[in-house]
Amino acid sequence: MTISRQTITVLTLLLLVGYAVMGLEQTANRETLPNKVTVTYWSGWTGDEAETQRKVIRDFNNSQDKIFVKFLSISGLRSKALLSINGGMPPDIFHTEETDIASFAEFAGMSQARGAEQFLQRDQRAEETDIASFADANALEDLLPMATRDGIKRSDYIPIYWDLLSYDGKLCGMPMTPVSTAMHYNRKFLPPNVQNASQAPKTIEELDALVDKISKKRPDGSLELAGFLPGEPGWWKWAWGYFFGGRLYDEKTQKLTINSPENIRAFDWVGSYAKRFGVSQVQTFQSGFGNFASPQNAFMGNKVASVLQGVWMANFIHLFNPKMDWFAAPFPIPSDRPDLEGANVVGIDAILIPKGAKHVDAAWEFIRYQQTQKAMEKLCAGQSKHSPLAKVSEEFFQLHSNKEIRLFDRLARSKNPITAPKLGIWPQVADELSNALTEINLGKKSSSQALTEVQNRMQPLLDKYLIYVGKKKP
Amino acid sequence: MKSPRTHFRKVESINGYLFALPYIFGFLALTAYPVLYSFYLSFTNYSVLKSPQWVGIENYRELFTDDVFHTAIKNTFIYMLTAVPLGTVMAILLALLLNTKVRGMAFYRTLFFIPSLVPLIATAMLWMWVFNGEYGLLNDGLRRIGVTAPNWMGDPAWAKWTLVIMAVWGTGNAMVIYLAGLQDIPQNLYEAADLDGASPWKKTKAVTLPMLSPVIMFNGIMGMIGGLQQFALPYVMFPGGAPARSTLFVSMYLFDNAFNNQRMGFASAIGWVMFIITLILTLTALKVSDKFVVYDRS
Numbered sequence: 219m220t221i222s223r224q225t226i227t228v229l230t231l232l233l234l235v236g237y238a239v240m241g242l243e244q245t246a247n248r249e250t251l252p253n254k255v256t257v258t259y260w261s262g263w264t265g266d267e268a269e270t271q272r273k274v275i276r277d278f279n280n281s282q283d284k285i286f287v288k289f290l291s292i293s294g295l296r297s298k299a300l301l302s303i304n305g306g307m308p309p310d311i312f313h314t315e316e317t318d319i320a321s322f323a324e325f326a327g328m329s330q331a332r333g334a335e336q337f338l339q340r341d342q343r344a345e346e347t348d349i350a351s352f353a354d355a356n357a358l359e360d361l362l363p364m365a366t367r368d369g370i371k372r373s374d375y376i377p378i379y380w381d382l383l384s385y386d387g388k389l390c391g392m393p394m395t396p397v398s399t400a401m402h403y404n405r406k407f408l409p410p411n412v413q414n415a416s417q418a419p420k421t422i423e424e425l426d427a428l429v430d431k432i433s434k435k436r437p438d439g440s441l442e443l444a445g446f447l448p449g450e451p452g453w454w455k456w457a458w459g460y461f462f463g464g465r466l467y468d469e470k471t472q473k474l475t476i477n478s479p480e481n482i483r484a485f486d487w488v489g490s491y492a493k494r495f496g497v498s499q500v501q502t503f504q505s506g507f508g509n510f511a512s513p514q515n516a517f518m519g520n521k522v523a524s525v526l527q528g529v530w531m532a533n534f535i536h537l538f539n540p541k542m543d544w545f546a547a548p549f550p551i552p553s554d555r556p557d558l559e560g561a562n563v564v565g566i567d568a569i570l571i572p573k574g575a576k577h578v579d580a581a582w583e584f585i586r587y588q589q590t591q592k593a594m595e596k597l598c599a600g601q602s603k604h605s606p607l608a609k610v611s612e613e614f615f616q617l618h619s620n621k622e623i624r625l626f627d628r629l630a631r632s633k634n635p636i637t638a639p640k641l642g643i644w645p646q647v648a649d650e651l652s653n654a655l656t657e658i659n660l661g662k663k664s665s666s667q668a669l670t671e672v673q674n675r676m677q678p679l680l681d682k683y684l685i686y687v688g689k690k691k692p
Numbered sequence: 693m694k695s696p697r698t699h700f701r702k703v704e705s706i707n708g709y710l711f712a713l714p715y716i717f718g719f720l721a722l723t724a725y726p727v728l729y730s731f732y733l734s735f736t737n738y739s740v741l742k743s744p745q746w747v748g749i750e751n752y753r754e755l756f757t758d759d760v761f762h763t764a765i766k767n768t769f770i771y772m773l774t775a776v777p778l779g780t781v782m783a784i785l786l787a788l789l790l791n792t793k794v795r796g797m798a799f800y801r802t803l804f805f806i807p808s809l810v811p812l813i814a815t816a817m818l819w820m821w822v823f824n825g826e827y828g829l830l831n832d833g834l835r836r837i838g839v840t841a842p843n844w845m846g847d848p849a850w851a852k853w854t855l856v857i858m859a860v861w862g863t864g865n866a867m868v869i870y871l872a873g874l875q876d877i878p879q880n881l882y883e884a885a886d887l888d889g890a891s892p893w894k895k896t897k898a899v900t901l902p903m904l905s906p907v908i909m910f911n912g913i914m915g916m917i918g919g920l921q922q923f924a925l926p927y928v929m930f931p932g933g934a935p936a937r938s939t940l941f942v943s944m945y946l947f948d949n950a951f952n953n954q955r956m957g958f959a960s961a962i963g964w965v966m967f968i969i970t971l972i973l974t975l976t977a978l979k980v981s982d983k984f985v986v987y988d989r990s
Contacts, residue, residue, distance in 0.1 A: 222703070227710050297951050304740050351954060355741030501846035506826030642739075645952045649932055656936045660848065675759075686737045686745055 254286045255580040258309040262295040270600030277596075278587045285580045287311075299572065303357050308572035310581040313394065314349070349568070350640040353385045354687040359571040362389035364582045370589060378635040379566045379606040385640055391568030392585050393606035395598050398630040399454075399528050399563045400622070401550070402535075405543040407432050407443060407523035415625070418547035422461075422487065425550045432523055433495070441495055441503040446524045448488040449504060449659070450516045454526070454563045456651045458484040460636040463555050466647065467639035472684060474647070474677050477669040483552075485658055485665035492659040500659070513538045526563075532620035533602040546622040548629060560632030566606060604630060643683050647676050734960035744957065751961035761962065763937050764945040771852060771941065772919030775859035779915060780908065783863045787870035788896070801871070808864030815862065816928040820845065823854050845929065848938035855926055855939065859919075866911045873907035874900065902986040909981045913974055920970050923947065942966055 263271055268291045275287045292298055295312065302308040352358050365371070370392075372380045379393040405413060412418060412428060419425040429445030436442050444450075448458065459466065464480030467473070475481070492500050507521060508514020511534060517525040518539040525531075526549055535542050551558040569588065571581050587593055591607055595614045598605045602619050604627045615623055638644060654668035663671075684690035734751055736744035755761050790801050810818070822829045823844035831841035842850045877900065885895045901908075923943040926933070932948070933940020942962065950959035 227707050231710065231713075300740050300954070351739070352741065355739060357741045498843060498847070501843040502825040505824050505828075505843055505846050643953065649948075649952075652932065653934075653937060656934065660936060662936065682737070686739070687742065 254284060255577050257285055257287045257311060257577050257580045257584055259287055259289045259311040260292045260295060260299065260309040261289065261313040262292065264291050267601050270597055273600065274588060274593050274597050277593065278584055285583055287584050303572045303574060306574050308574050310575040310577045311569055311571055313567060313569050349383065349385055349390050350644065351642040353388065353390045354642045357573050358390045359573060359578060360388040361392060361571065365389060368586055373608060375606055375608055376630045378564055378630065382566050382637055383568050391570040392589055394567040394569050395601050395603045396606040396630060397528050397565040398626045399526055400546040400548055400625060400629055401524055402517065402527050402531055402544055402546050403524045404517065405545065415545055415547035419550045421553040422550050423553050439499065441499050444495060444522045447522050448491050450522050450525055451510060455655050456638060456648050457563050457636050458488050461549060461561050462552055463558055467641060472690060474673055474680060476673040477666065481669055482665045485655065485669060488655060489658040489665060497659065497661055518542065529603045529620060529626040532622065536619065546625055558634050560629060561634040561636055562629045562632060564630055564635040564637060642687060643680055646679065650676060730960040730963055733957050734964050736957040738956040739954040740956055751958045754958065755961055755965060760937065761945060764940045764942045767852060767940055768920055768942045771855060771922060772916060775856045776912065776915040776919050778856065778860050779863045779866060780912060782860050783866035783870050786867045787874055790871055791874045805864040805868060807862045812924040813928055815858065816925050819854065819858050820929060846935055848936045851930060851935055851938045858925060866915065869907060869911055870904065873904050877903040905985040906987060909985050913977050916973060916977065917970055920966065
């Protein structure tokens with residue numbers, strides 16, 4: 219019998235298709251466990267942070283026999299979550315990061331210079347916006363009914379962390395590890411009368427005076443030590459206005475308030491640092507800073523005497539400059555605005571259930587477990603952060619690796635928390651503000667001019683967006 | 693009755709189509725459909741998570757009044773108009789040098805080709821150290837000879853030029869194509885020129901460059917398209933087109949709008965405008981090249 223060439227071709231193709239289908243099926247089989255619901259959980263955490271989450275997941279998986287949570291560390295989480303939701307195949311849980319420290323660690327080996335650092339910061343900025351744009355698209359499950367049913371309420375948390383995840387009357391996610399921020403000072407550069415938090419500058423004016431006193435220049439005019447640089451690390455460029463009592467958005471009128479007098483005053487102050495040290499001197503000085511997670515970090519590498527940083531900083535100091543003698547204190551406020559006491563940037567990592575998730579109830583079971591005091595403290599202590607819960611055990615504070623943990627807890631409860639506005643076009647607004655700040659620092663534009671330009675450029679875009687998501691009439 | 697020959701042809705053509713099927717499917721599903729769909733999207737407001745909303749030519753109207761897009765276009769053209777000619781001149785000069793008969797030529801050829809093999813991210817990391825304002829190799833050298841060194845990556849006046857320098861450094865691929873083109877030039881033309889007593893410069897001008905012109909045109913057009921699509925290096929080295937958008941290229945603006953700002957419709961409009969600009973430039977280059985490119989070797 220002879221077989222025609224055509225038959226061989228068809229058979230070959232069939233074989234290939236069959237092989238591919240079998241392969242897919244095998245992959246699918248590997249992912250399921252008999253008699254258990256497998257909940258897939260995507261997270262941007264890597265390294266130690268992921269390991270801490272895995273420990274809590276292991277506890278949960280061992281605590282019952284119905285649900286198996288499968289944790290996956292994923293890079294570029296936001297765009298992958300976006301596309302998977304759009305494609306109708308999202309994970310059961312995903313986690314968004316307010317402050318993507320995991321990415322910093324992930325890229326620590328490759329980011330040998332300043333630009334890569336900025337590259338990572340960009341990722342971080344992109345993550346921050348998740349809630350509003352996802353919620354506007356109705357892409358997230360409202361967790362409020364489930365939380366209410368199980369007796370989980372706002373008063374169980376430090377209020378700002380619950381509020382950050384509430385949007386349009388819905389609860390878009392549940393709090394995970396939180397962020398609060400404080401000024402970190404390197405004692406060895408400070409004068410004898412500024413050696414602890416109670417002696418640290420309380421006002422912007424006192425900070426400026428301290429910076430003038432301790433900053434050092436070399437004989438050729440280049441900077442050797444900066445008492446403080448607003449551009450280091452440059453993560454919360456949008457937030458400066460809030461330290462001066464400004465706001466970026468008025469939810470009631472749906473108007474941006476970018477060029478408000480408070481914001482202009484704040485950007486003038488930030489710009490004054492470029493003038494104080496010299497534009498090119500600052501540029502050259504900053505280009506010599508290593509990446510965040512390295513001994514060449516500007517603060518840990520003894521190039522700046524103080525830095526605005528989050529609760530995680532202690533961990534990095536311990537890793538990269540363990541001998542550093544440091545303390546933390548609230549960031550100063552303008553002397554004419556005592557009402558802003560305790561102002562600090564806060565944020566929260568959140569755990570979310572996307573619309574289209576296949577195992578919503580099982581996913582909620584894990585989330586509920588994660589919200590218990592024991593599991594939350596294990597996660598937060600493991601990641602060197604404070605707890606988002608209102609009730610914190612004394613043991614948590616006593617065993618915590620950050621000696622200033624009580625300060626960060628107190629700052630989280632401050633009456634002046636600074637949070638990014640919940641805007642669907644936040645990445646663009648943040649980008650524009652960052653660009654405006656560069657132009658101000660370079661002396662190309664005045665604060666008033668640069669911020670007015672951002673205002674005029676972003677408001678029409680916001681109007682368009684609000685019409686698109688049905689929150690404003692055309 | 694069908695002749696065996698006709699039957700054979702039919703079977704052959706069916707086999708041919710069957711084997712081409714994966715490609716045809718891939719082309720239709722993964723290239724043609726997305727391209728056409730992006731044309732539709734360019735007339736919509738589309739955030740990926742919500743359905744597209746028809747807005748007519750609004751995206752195009754916004755593009756033409758968008759200062760940031762104009763800055764991106766300007767930066768892209770400045771880069772393309774400097775990096776491509778400089779890269780071409782450098783590649784031809786290197787190819788001419790590497791076409792000479794000296795000992796160890798294989799080593800030199802490898803040496804000059806290596807930069808084009810370095811992955812883009814590694815290239816970016818390497819040059820970020822070279823251009824570092826405080827500790828960079830380049831500035832250290834400049835300071836030693838008493839030159840005031842600029843802050844290459846932090847100063848808007850210099851940032852773009854770092855990318856041009858890097859493009860010239862990585863010109864190995866074009867160089868290899870020129871080298872192949874040079875080796876393809878018939879020796880008898882040089883022999884005839886020798887008989888006429890032509891100087892080396894005269895030979896380069898009258899024989900080498902005209903005979904190399906089709907290759908120059910090919911590389912020129914590919915370089916131009918590559919220049920207009922410049923993305924990875926500035927995206928890694930200068931996020932957001934920093935400092936002060938001096939390195940913001942069109943493809944970066946497109947990517948940011950599509951994947952960070954979730955403005956897929958607007959990004960699609962940017963893509964189509966760039967496609968039309970590239971098409972016009974390529975057609976113009978082909979038309980103009982009629983006068984300069986020598987195809988006939990007879």
